[in-house]
Amino acid sequence: MLPIVALVGRPNVGKSTLFNRLLRKSRSITHDMPGVTRDRIYGECRMGEVRFDLIDTGGMVLESEATPELSKDFEDEIFEQAQEAITEAHAIIFVVDGKEGLTPLDRQAAEYVRRSGKPIFMLVNKIDGSEFEAELTAEFHSMGLDFMPVSAAHGYNLTDVRKRVRKFVVGLDVPSEEDDGIERGLRLTMLGRPNAGKSSIINAVIGKDRLIVSDVAGTTRDSIDVTFEKKDKRYTFVDTAGVRRRANIQDHLEKISVIRALKNAKRSDVTILTIDITLGVGRQDKRLIEFLAKEKVPFIVVVNKADLVPRKETNMALEAFRRELRIIPHVPIVMTSAHKGVGIGKLLPLAEAMRKECEIRIGTGILNRSLQAVLERQQPPVVKRRRPKFFYVTQADEEIPTFVFFCNDHTLVKQSYTRYLENQFRKMLGINTAPINIVFRSSH
Ligand code: GDP
Ligand code: GDP
Numbered sequence: 001m002l003p004i005v006a007l008v009g010r011p012n013v014g015k016s017t018l019f020n021r022l023l024r025k026s027r028s029i030t031h032d033m034p035g036v037t038r039d040r041i042y043g044e045c046r047m048g049e050v051r052f053d054l055i056d057t058g059g060m061v062l063e064s065e066a067t068p069e070l071s072k073d074f075e076d077e078i079f080e081q082a083q084e085a086i087t088e089a090h091a092i093i094f095v096v097d098g099k100e101g102l103t104p105l106d107r108q109a110a111e112y113v114r115r116s117g118k119p120i121f122m123l124v125n126k127i128d129g130s131e132f133e134a135e136l137t138a139e140f141h142s143m144g145l146d147f148m149p150v151s152a153a154h155g156y157n158l159t160d161v162r163k164r165v166r167k168f169v170v171g172l173d174v175p176s177e178e179d180d181g182i183e184r185g186l187r188l189t190m191l192g193r194p195n196a197g198k199s200s201i202i203n204a205v206i207g208k209d210r211l212i213v214s215d216v217a218g219t220t221r222d223s224i225d226v227t228f229e230k231k232d233k234r235y236t237f238v239d240t241a242g243v244r245r246r247a248n249i250q251d252h253l254e255k256i257s258v259i260r261a262l263k264n265a266k267r268s269d270v271t272i273l274t275i276d277i278t279l280g281v282g283r284q285d286k287r288l289i290e291f292l293a294k295e296k297v298p299f300i301v302v303v304n305k306a307d308l309v310p311r312k313e314t315n316m317a318l319e320a321f322r323r324e325l326r327i328i329p330h331v332p333i334v335m336t337s338a339h340k341g342v343g344i345g346k347l348l349p350l351a352e353a354m355r356k357e358c359e360i361r362i363g364t365g366i367l368n369r370s371l372q373a374v375l376e377r378q379q380p381p382v383v384k385r386r387r388p389k390f391f392y393v394t395q396a397d398e399e400i401p402t403f404v405f406f407c408n409d410h411t412l413v414k415q416s417y418t419r420y421l422e423n424q425f426r427k428m429l430g431i432n433t434a435p436i437n438i439v440f441r442s443s444h
Contacts, residue, residue: 001174001267002044002051002052002053002174003052003053003090003091003169003172003174004052004053004054004055004088004089004090004091004263005045005052005053005054005055005089005090005091005092005093005165005168005169006054006055006057006082006085006086006088006089006091006092006093007019007054007055007056007057007093007095008057008082008085008086008092008093008094008095008109008113009094009095009096009097009106009109010097010103010105010106010109012097013095013096013097013100013125013126014095014097014125014126014152014153015056015057015095016056017125017152017153018093018095018123018125018150018152019043019054019056021152021155021158022045022054022162022165023043023044023045023054042054042055042056042262042295047162047165047166047169048166050166050169050170052169053266055085055088055089057081057082057085086113086116086118087116088263089118090118090119090172090173090174091118091119091120091121091168091169091172092113092116092118092119092120092121093120093121093122093123093165093168094109094110094113094120094121094122094123094145095122095123095125096122096123096124096125096140096143097124097125097126098124098125098126098127098132098136098137098140098149099126099127099128099136100126101136101139102139102140102142102143106143107143110122110143110145119168119171119172120145120146121145121146121147121148121164121165121168122140122143122145122146122147122148123147123148123149123150123161124136124137124140124147124148124149124150125150125151125152126151126152126153127149127150127151127156127157128151128153128154128156129151129154129156130156133149136149137149148160148161148164185227185233185234185235185236186233186234186235186236186269186270186348186351186352186355187235187236187238187267187268187269187270188235188236188237188238188268188269188270188271188272188351189237189238189239189261189264189265189267189268189270189271189272190202190237190240190271190272190274191261191264191265191271191272191273191274191288192272192273192274192275192285192302193275193276193279193282193284193285195276196274196275196276196279196304197274197276197304197305197336197338198274199240200304200338200339201272201274201302201304201336201338201344201347202226202237202240203338204336204338204341204344205344205347205348206226206228206230224239224240225237225238225239225240226240230348233352235348236268238264238267238268239264239267261288261291262291262295262297265292265295265297265299266297269298269351269354269355269358270298270299270300270351270354270355271292271297271298271299271300272299272300272301272302272347272351273285273288273289273292273299273300273301273302274302274304275301275302275303275304275321276304276305277303277304277305277306277308277309277314277317277335278305278308278309280317280320281320281321281324286324289301289324289325289328293327293328293331293435296400296435296436296437297435298354298355298358298400298433298434298435299331300331300332300333300334300347300350300351300354300433301321301325301331301332301333301334302333302334302335302336302343302347303317303318303321303333303334303335303336304336304337304338305337305338305339306335306336306337306340306342306343307337307339307340307342314335317335318333318335321333328435330426330431330432330433330434330435331433332350332354332433334346334347334350350433353432353433354433354434357401357430357431357432357433357434358399358400358401358434358435360401360429360430360431360434361395362395362401362429364392364393364394364395366429367392367393367394367395367403368392368393370393370424370425370428370429371390371392371393371405373424373428374420374421374424374425374428375390377424378420380412380413380414380417381414381416381417383411383412383413383414384412386409386412387412388407388408388409388410388412388413388417389407389408390405390406390407391406391407391408391443392405392406393405393406394406396437396439398437400434400435400436400437401429401431401434401436401437402436402437402439403425403436403437403438403439404439404440404441405421405438405439405440405441406440406441406442406443407440407441407442407443408442408443409442410440410441410442411442413440418438418440421438422436422438425438
């Protein structure tokens with residue numbers, strides 16, 4: 001398990017800008033709802049050999065500050081998100097705005113974060129050059145927190161900040177979950193709207209088999225993992241408390257926590273997204289699907305309550321779901337009825353196969369022979385009067401199969417050709433359901 005670090009602070013201090021800087025990504029952030037949905041709020045940071053997960057939060061909006069453009073509900077959601085991030089995190093990077101100076105809200109937010117008892121490192125952002133440093137940071141000493149000045153937007157002090165953050169992360173005491181010597185078996189996460197049938201599916205899958213643990217105190221107060229054995233193999237449903245808790249709160253429909261979802265997805269091998277066939281793919285489901293696809297999470301879509309739809313209509317329904325998943329055609333769709341036991345038996349074998357595919361390791365010889373075959377079958381199209389040339393391909397050491405193609409100029413490789421490469425490699429290597437990563441490197 002990688003250390004998790006959360007970026008916390010009031011809105012507009014520059015958390016997202018910092019987030020992108022620390023991830024070395026400068027993609028634009030789309031706020032399709034102000035302050036709530038961002039392009040990406042969770043990412044893996046690499047600083048040399050040190051790796052950790054970074055969570056960006058919308059910001060702490062506390063009682064005293066109303067944000068005019070946000071409704072109370074959104075404020076609550078943002079706050080809840082920040083709270084959840086603080087709970088999940090092993091450490092906090094607390095961000096303040098040096099230009100605006102220390103505000104009462106900063107103090108309140110800091111107080112809140114301090115109560116978590118987790119290590120805190122403060123960044124005074126928007127110090128856009130050394131000439132502003134002394135004056136703008138002076139008042140922040142009174143916070144009693146270790147801090148550094150930085151300019152996320154202009155890059156001032158960023159190299160030192162990265163070094164310091166790296167040291168901060170190395171010093172963290174992160175409990176390792178996997179080192180208990182017990183074969184941990186396959187871990188599964190259930191996602192989906194309340195009442196889609198997640199709990200019913202878990203019960204149907206476990207059936208009469210031996211339940212080993214039903215209540216393990218996790219790191220977080222309400223995380224309950226359910227471990228059981230089937231045909232001498234061990235399986236765990238991760239965080240079933242989340243499954244049940246959400247189920248009771250109808251209005252969580254709109255508040256599904258991406259942070260929680262991703263955290264659980266990352267703790268497990270395979271994620272199962274359950275959708276109620278009578279309701280179809282809702283807005284939240286769409287968001288989750290997009291998100292799981294972008295994060296390359298191995299997942300299965302389960303279309304549950306098939307017993308409520310006449311048999312002859314199920315095919316049509318299945319096609320509709322396929323269309324929703326057209327950008328990720330490798331994701332398996334399983335039709336189930338938890339009540340009638342239909343389709344349930346397919347879930348564990350499918351998840352096992354998916355994990356196996358994720359663990360696949362392929363030698364450079366086979367990869368390069370495959371590349372030759374693929375190139376012979378269809379050459380990459382000429383772009384700007386140049387044809388991309390591929391030299392060789394290797395598999396990178398990543399959690400999901402990642403293939404790095406070395407070529408003369410990666411900007412010449414068209415999207416359609418990338419798709420072709422992916423499809424061909426999937427076929428040749430037998431990676432049918434797992435996500436894969438195709439990466440290009442230019443070497444002249
Ligand atoms: P968040 O709400 O805390 O995530 O803040 P954002 O990252 O969205 O930044 C809020 C605003 O502050 C944006 O307009 C940024 O361009 C600006 N900003 C962020 N970092 C800096 C900085 O280092 N210097 C200056 N001058 N502006 C910054
Ligand atoms: P969760 O909130 O996703 O955990 O959903 P539950 O497992 O609690 O199920 C919600 C409701 O749907 C309950 O009333 C279940 O009895 C019902 N349900 C679950 N699976 C099925 C199914 O396959 N068919 C039918 N007809 N109802 C189901």
